[in-house]
Amino acid sequence: MRREDFETLIRAHQAELYRYLRYLGADRTSAEDLVQDVFVAVLRARRVPEMDRAAAWLRGIARNLFLQWCRRKRSGVVRADSETVEKAESTWRSVFLRSGDGFDYVEALRKCSKQLPEKHRRLLDQRYGRKMSRAEMARAASMSENGVKSLLRRIRAALAECIKRRLRVEGVPRG
C-alpha cells in the first residue's frame, strides 16, 4: 500500500475507531494504543476493502484486538467475550450508525442534552465533564450514592428516548 493511501485511511477512520473502542470498554490510553494496533494490522493484511466497506472491516479488526487485550488484562475491570462484543457491534450498527456515520446521533444527543432541566445538565457535567466520583456528587447534591447512580441512569434513558424521537422526527432512515 502506498504511504499516502495508508495515511488517508488512518485519518479517515481513527476517530471512529477510538470512539468504538471506548464504547467496547477500553480506557483512553488503551483505546489509543489499540487504534494504532489496528492500522499496523491493516498493513500486515496487505489488503484494504473499498472505502465504503473499510469502516466495518476496521471495526472487525478492532474487536479482535480488543478481545485479545481483554484476555491479556484478565485481572482488570474490563470483562468481555466474543458474544458480548458481537452484541455491542450489533447495537453500534443498529443504533449509532442508523444514519450512516453516527453524525445525526451525536447531533441529536447534543440537542437533547440541551433540553434537559438545569439540575440534570449539572449532574451530567459533574459526572462526564468534570469526572467527579459518585460520592463527590452525592455530597454536593445532598443525595445518597445510589440515588445519584439511579438518577444518572434515568437521565441517560431520557436522553436515549429523546434521541430516538428526534431521529424519527427528522426523518433519518432506520438502519
Added chain:
Amino acid sequence: MTENEDRLIRVLLCELLAGEEPPDVTERVLARALPRLGVGWRWFLRVAAAAAVVIVASAVWLIFHGGPPAPRTDAPAARAKGDYPAPRASGDYRVAGGGPVRRGAAVASENGGARLTLGGYCRVDMAPRSTVRIAGRRRAERLVLERGELTCAVSPGRGAFAVETEAGTVSVTGTEFVVGLVGEQGGAAMVGKRMFVKVLVGTVLLTGAMGEIELAAGEEATAKQGTIHAGKPVYRAKNHPAWAEKGRVIGPVRPGAPACKIEVVNAAGTVVASAAPAKGAKGYELKFLAPGVYTLRVGAAGFATLVVKGLEVRAKHDVSIAIEFDAAGQPPAPGEKTIHAGKPVYRAKNHPAWAEKGRVIGPVRPGAPACKVALLNAEGRVVKVAELPKGAKGYEFGFLAPGAYTLRITAEGYPKLEVKGLEVRAKHDVSVAIEFGN
C-alpha cells in the same frame, strides 16, 4: 434502553462534555509502519545510491563541459516540493464529533453556509445545512456529499477534484459547477436520491447509474440513484453428497448490470460470503453456506443498496434470486423541463392552536415559473389550492386534519408532479421543497 445503548451514551457524553477528543495517531502509526512501507534503512540505501549516481554524473559533466549546469528556475516544480495545504474551512460550520477539519472528517454547514478549501486549488461553497465528508488525497481531492448543495471552483492544472454522492459522481480537473443532493419522492415511499449538476465554467464528467455523460458550461443535468430489484427466492434440491450440510445462493443477473458487489450477511452482521460480478456479468454464486437465515446485500456505484432480509439457506439446496438493475436515473436531456419535490421534513409545533391540526409548507427554489400547488385528501378530492406567481419563494397549507394527502404541482410546460402518501400530523409542519429544473 439496553446496556450497550447506555454505554454508547456515556462515551458520547464524555466526548461532548469533557471535550475528550480522539487522538491523532497518524504519525505514531506511520513511525511504527515505516519499515513496512519501505521507508527504513532500505530507503536510506536507495537515497544514498541515487546521490552517488548524481555526484558521479555531475563530475563527468563538469569534466566534459567545464562548468556547472545553469540553475533551473521553474518555480512551480520548486513549489511542488513544498508543503501541501491541509483542508481548511471557514464560515458557519461544525465538524461532526468535534476535532479539526481534516481528511475523513464530516463537515456540516450551519444556517450561514461555509467554505472549504482543499489542496489550495479547490474552493467549495457549502449551502446552508449541507454535509460533506472530506475524502481523496493530495492532488486528487474528493468530497462525499451527504446532504445539501455545493458550488465548486477548481483551478486548472493543479490536480483532480470529484464530488461523490449516492446518486453519482462529478469529476473535473478545472472548472466551476454547482452540485446538490436531494431526497426524491415518486410515490408513497421515498425512491432514492437525486443529484443535480449545473456547470458554470469548463466541462465536467457526470457518472452515475445511467453511465457517463459530459456536460459543458451552461448545461445542467440530474442523476437519479438507480434501484436494484431482486426476484422471489426459488429453492432447488441438490443431491450431491458435497452439499449434505451446506447450501448455496445463486442467481442470474439481468442484462445491462454494472459491476457490483453481492454479500451474504449472517444474523450477527458479519459478511460470510461475497461475490463481485463484473460489468455485464450474467450470474453470481455464493457457495458452501451453513444453513440459516441470512441477509443478501447488493450494492453498485450510483444505485441504492438492495437488502433482502430473511433469506433462508437450506442444506442440500440452492436458493436462486434473480437480480436486476434499473438505472431509472436517466438524466433528462439538457433543456428538458422537470419538477422535483424534496424529502418531507417534519418539525414539531408546540402552540396550542396546532394541538389537533398540522400544516404542509415548503420553499420553492429560485427560478420557479408560475405554478399551481394543490393538496388532495385520501379520497382524491382537492382540499386546498395555492396559485403561486413566477418567482414565488414558498407555499403554505394550514390547519389540516391529520391524515394522508397528495401534493400535486403543475406548471405550464412541465410534466405534473404528484407527491403521494404525504402524512400530515397534528402539532407538526411537514415541509416539502419544490424545485423546477430546466
